[in-house]
Amino acid sequence: MSIPQPLGGPIWTKPFKVFAVFAAIGLTLIAIRFIYGLGAITNMSNGYPMGLWIVFDLVIGTAFACGGYALAITVYIANRWEYHDLVRPALMTSVFGYTLGGIAVLLDLGRYWNAYNIFLPWQVNPNSVMLELAVCVLLYIGVLWLEFLPTLLEKIGFKKGLHFVNHLLFVFIALGVWLPTMHQSSMGSMLIALGAKVSPLWQTDLLPLLFLLSALIMGFSVVIFEGALSAMGFWKPMETPLFIRLARIIRWVLAAFLIIRLSDLIGRGYLGLAFNGDLRGNMFLLETALFALPLYILASYKHRENRQMLFIAASSMLFAGIVLRFNAFLVGFSPRPGYVYFPAATEIMVSIGMISLEILAFLYFVKRFPVLSFGEHQTKTAQ
Amino acid sequence: MQTENTFHEALGLSRRDFLKFCAGVAATLGLPAGAAFDIAHAVTNPRRPPVIWLSAQECTGCTESLLRSQHPALDTLILDLISLDYHEALSVPSGHLAEEAKHLSMEENQGKYLLVVDGSIPTKDDGIYCKVANKTMIEHLQEGAKGAAAIVAIGSCAAWGGIPSSGPNPTDAKPVSALIKDKPIVTIPGCPPNPYNFLSTVIYFVTFGKLPELDEKGRPKFAYGRLIHENCERRPHFDAGRFASQFGDAGHRQGWCLYKLGCKGPETYANCPAILFDDAGSGSWPVGTGHPCFGCTEQGVGFTKAIHQLAEVKHVTPPATYASIYEPEGKGASPVGAALAGGVVGAAVGAGAVVLNILSRAKKQKQAEAEAKAAQQKTLQE
Amino acid sequence: MSLDRRNFLKLTGGAAVLGAAGTAEARPNKEPSPDAVGMLYDATICIGCKACMAGCKEANDMPIDSNLAEPGQPPIWDTPIDISDKTLNIIKVYKQGSAEVKDREFDGFSFIKRHCMHCVDAVCISVCPVNAMRKNPVTGVVTYHPEVCIGCRYCAFACPYNVPAYEFEKPLGQIRKCQFCDHRLKQGQLPGCVEHCPTGASLFGTRKQILEEARRRLSMRPGEEYEYPMQTVDSPHKHVATVKQYQPYIYGEKEGGGTQVMMLAAVPYDKLGLPNLPEKSAASRSETVQHTVYKGFLAPSLLLLFLLYITNKTVRREQHEEERKQLEEE
Structure with a gap:
């Protein structure tokens, strides 16, 4: 087993500067939102009261950040310790992804100063999916930081604290699996209350299950994807053997998702809508194709071994998850005929700014904190 | 000149x-x-156009109203403007002399004269309930219509039947249009009709040699093209929901909308609020004086509906001010927003392609290295 | 498959726990309170005078909703295009073809009044995380409470009629919606729209009275004369009008579990923009799914215990192994 180490190197690099500019633009726009209201920089309206920020930053952002969740299940629940090296980087993206998702919600909340009410037991409505979502996501952000604590403690060399945290680590890990299971499925449940406002292509009682499975798929592929990216960015070898085995697990989740998705549609008799040739039908076909492509790629051992193919499969799955969420929340959603929504340029810039912040944090942390670990002999040569 | x-x-x-x-x-x-x-x-x-004016079952209200027009010497003008060859109330001659003048004019001006009719035509028992010169009105009308260039049915009775035709209608009163089918008929309904609507129609005919544009009920559109409701001075109160509920209540005294008192303005076409009556100054029309319009110009409304009955609001114009069911709403893609979104997707795909490219290069490098190694081993082995 | 048999069994065991607890009963639709208030909107006697809109603005002190003003110019006229944060009640028009005759589907037109339907089993109440939407237990009026609202707008997202509207133009905005003029009902007054309606097209009564009145109207033959009450169902003030060819059912009796505002019209309701909703309320459907998974928090608790058990075992074992390795190395 290898030991994670900081990568080192300068922080203030060229990509870092570019992302810093995007982050600064985003932060400026956020200031405008708080001074002039949501309408000043977003295209949200009474018909589309939830826009890009909720769908992209929260629903998609946290699904993206499910790497930690997916790996925690693999490593700690299914007891596959060979994947342990991947946990830390995945965990870190989860920490930032979820934290920024949480911040996005705060930006989006129309009456953020009342947000404390979701923690008052006498005030909350246990029937609300939103309540469960809010509480779970907020708790999970806390849990993620606790899970990430060993990394921080190692850095500052606080041995006693590290020992204590390690002792309780299993609790955080259990919570870290438990909370996303609940809230990733709840993001699907959220749409059930919308009834006919969501197209039958996406409106089903199985939404929670579909969202949970696709979150797992996205989580796994994010691990591969990020592994490939950071191997690229820092010119370190990719942990291909690990990814090949990971890809084998994904296959089954992917197959389960597609079988459930299609049999549900056929069972409800709405599959025909997919071939209407309209935007919704085409988007559904795109979504399904993106889910099916990696299943095809990963079916053969030769492809799994091929890093390019592995990368294509991972990207495809990520896009599939993104498209599914955009479809269910925005494309498949219609308050009534005649209503339109497309995010404003400023709205998109805020989302880009948030992602830039996430990347900035990632770049900083892998260089200064013991996050990434590499194959044994490489580590030695690096030293 | x-x-x-x-x-x-x-x-x-x-x-x-x-x-x-x-x-x-x-x-x-x-x-x-x-x-x-x-x-x-x-x-x-x-050469003034000859006019022959027949009076059937009528109250002379139309004529009286005409005579009370107060524009400079209008009474004189109307008499000099046209050659009124026959009018039972206004003709100077009477009896056989009057009848003779009528026949003479009809023969002389065959196909050129204007036939004006006020009052409804009784048709029961062969029309014996209204006779002039021992002839029924049906005969007079048919005789007069034969050589007329056009017919003006003045007043609600001639236009659509008016009071005599509303139930129980003992004489089976009918409008002019029910008996004459082969001549152009202009109707100037109203009880009484506004004299200027009649005068203007005649002057139009005299000036342009044709009738003004008419609606489907034969009414000149310039006068009857719009609902009273549309030009009503009390309309802002209607729009604001301020209605008088009883005669003399606070709302009534403040000049609020009379709709709830049964005002038929919303279903009655006439220009009363625009040109008022008989030059008596502002407010000189029924609604202006505080009485709901009773719809005298409108068949099926005036003398038919109860005074207090609520009007059916017709042709609510302008319809553009109503939001449609699926009013376009929300903010769509702006060019910058769409470009940005496209840019993000493009950047993601592009980045993926770059990564793939690097991966393939790394692979080739690795293969090359492996081959070199193998070659090296081979040479070593040799 | 990479999972060995033992781990596979563990996973399926966990799933079984989830499934076993998931047999909670489906939650039925909620029932209306016996004294629930109601409103009947009869499109066939509506004259489109918009007096109800003016009355609503006055009663609720709402601002002008101008969609005609040039940007940067002061609003000149109240011209709302939909229910919004500035307009709680709107008369919309359905037009088809030449739009000549009122209350006719083809080549005709019809008005429709849109505001909160005050659903018996309201989805906005079900989805609000902090109970900022509440139903009065007696009158059944759905009210909004800004002092606890967090502004998540899930109510607006979920409402089938797109009623709750957030004030996007304000930095400290709130949700706006028709609250049946709750403040006026408390003072014994009628809702603003009902009070201003000159024809009784908006009619106030209890939900029961409203249903009876609506059924009475449906039982009339088209062309017959009917005495339409004004303002309230039991009002002595009536006016006579001919009965039109009604659509043969009352919109709001069953839709989405029933509403307290009900509609009668001569044009099919979906043409008037009223959504075709199933009898089962969206709230009950959503809550059934949610409660099936979370009933008594049993399944989640079991899942958590199960996870704790496994992680404890795996993490501990791994940590011990590491310690052993370190010891060996030393």
Whole structure:
């Protein structure tokens, strides 16, 4: 087993500067939102009261950040310790992804100063999916930081604290699996209350299950994807053997998702809508194709071994998850005929700014904190 | 313009006042200001159009109203403007003399004269309930219509039946249009009709030699094209939901909308609120005085519906002010937003392609290295 | 498959726990309170005078909703295009073809009044995380409470009629919606729209009275004369009008579990923009799914225990192994 180490190197690099500019633009726009209201920089309206920020930053952002969740299940629940090296980087993206998702919600909340009410037991409505979502996501952000604590403690060399945290680590890990299971499925449940406002292509009682499975798929592929990216960015070898085995697990989740998705549609008799040739039908076909492509790629051992193919499969799955969420929340959603929504340029810039912040944090942390670990002999040569 | 001068001089009018009158008529007709000169020219033409006026089952209200027009010497003007060859109330001769004048004029002006009818035509028992000169109105009408260029049915009775035709209608009263089918008929309904609507129609006919544009009920559109409701001075109260509920209540005294008292303005076409009645100043029309319109110009409303009954609001115009069911709403893609979104997707795909490219290069490098290694081993082995 | 048999069994065991607890009963639709208030909107006697809109603005002190003003110019006229944060009640028009005759589907037109339907089993109440939407237990009026609202707008997202509207133009905005003029009902007054309606097209009564009145109207033959009450169902003030050819059912009796505002019209309701909703309320459907998974928090608790058990075992074992390795190395 290898030991994670900081990568080192300068922080203030060229990509870092570019992302810093995007982050600064985003932060400026956020200031405008708080001074002039949501309408000043977003295209949200009474018909589309939830826009890009909720769908992209929260629903998609946290699904993206499910790497930690997916790996925690693999490593700690299914007891596959060979994947342990991947946990830390995945965990870190989860920490930032979820934290920024949480911040996005705060930006989006129309009456953020009342947000404390979701923690008052006498005030909350246990029937609300939103309540469960809010509480779970907020708790999970806390849990993620606790899970990430060993990394921080190692850095500052606080041995006693590290020992204590390690002792309780299993609790955080259990919570870290438990909370996303609940809230990733709840993001699907959220749409059930919308009834006919969501197209039958996406409106089903199985939404929670579909969202949970696709979150797992996205989580796994994010691990591969990020592994490939950071191997690229820092010119370190990719942990291909690990990814090949990971890809084998994904296959089954992917197959389960597609079988459930299609049999549900056929069972409800709405599959025909997919071939209407309209935007919704085409988007559904795109979504399904993106889910099916990696299943095809990963079916053969030769492809799994091929890093390019592995990368294509991972990207495809990520896009599939993104498209599914955009479809269910925005494309498949219609308050009534005649209503339109497309995010404003400023709205998109805020989302880009948030992602830039996430990347900035990632770049900083892998260089200064013991996050990434590499194959044994490489580590030695690096030293 | 010799004739014109003498004409207005004869009327005791200055030329200026005369042209003002003509411009007023043009405005009532909804014609451009230049038309005033055409009108001035037409009404001074020495060959005045002959008019034969038949009175059937009527109250002479139409004639009385006409006589009370207060524009400069209008009574004189109407009598001099047209050649009124026969009118039972206004003709100077009477008895056989009057009948003779009528027949003479009808023969002389065959196909050119204007036939004006007021009052409804009784048709029960062969029309014996209204007789003049020992002839029924049916016979008079058919006889008069034969040589007429056009027919003007003045007043609600002639236009659509009016009071006599509303239940129980003992004489089986019918409008002119029910008996005459082969002549153009203009209807000027109202009880009484506004004299200017009649006058303007006649002057239009005299000036342009044709009838003004009519609606499907034969009413000139310039006068009956819009609901009373649309031009009503109390309309803002209607829009604001301020209704008088009883005669004399606070709302009524403040001039609020009379809809709830049964005002038929919303279903009655007439220009009453625009041109008022008999030059008596502002507010000189029923709604202006605080009484709900009772819909005298409108068949099926006036003398048919109860005074207090609520009107059916017709042709709520302008319809553009109502939001449609699926009113377009929300903010769509702006060019910058769409470009940005496209850019993000493009950047993601592009980045993926770059990564793939690097991966393939790394692979090739690795393969090359492996081959080199193998070659090296081979040479070592050798 | 990479999972060995033992781990596979563990996973399926966990799933079984989830499934076993997931047999909670489906939650039925909620029932209306016996004294629930109601409103009947009869499109066939509506004259489109918009007096109800003016009355609503006055009663609720709402601002002008101008969609005609040039940007940067002061609003000149109240011209709302939909229910919004500035307009709680709107008369919309359905037009088809030449739009000549009122209350006719083809080549005709019809008005429709849109505002909160005050659903018996309201989805906005079900989805609000902090109970900022509440139903009065007696009158059944759905009210909004800004002092606890967090502004998540899930109510607006979920409402089938797109009623709750957030004030996007304000930095400290709130949700706006028709609250049946709750403040006026408390003072014994009628809702603003009902009070201003000159024809009784908006009619106030209890939900029961409203249903009876609506059924009475449906039982009339088209062309017959009917005495339409004004303002309230039991009002002595009536006016006579001919009965039109009604659509043969009352919109709001069953839709989405029933509403307290009900509609009668001569044009099919979906043409008037009223959504075709199933009898089962969206709230009950959503809550059934949610409660099936979370009933008594049993399944989640079991899942958590199960996870704790496994992680404890795996993490501990791994940590011990590491310690052993370190010891060996030393």
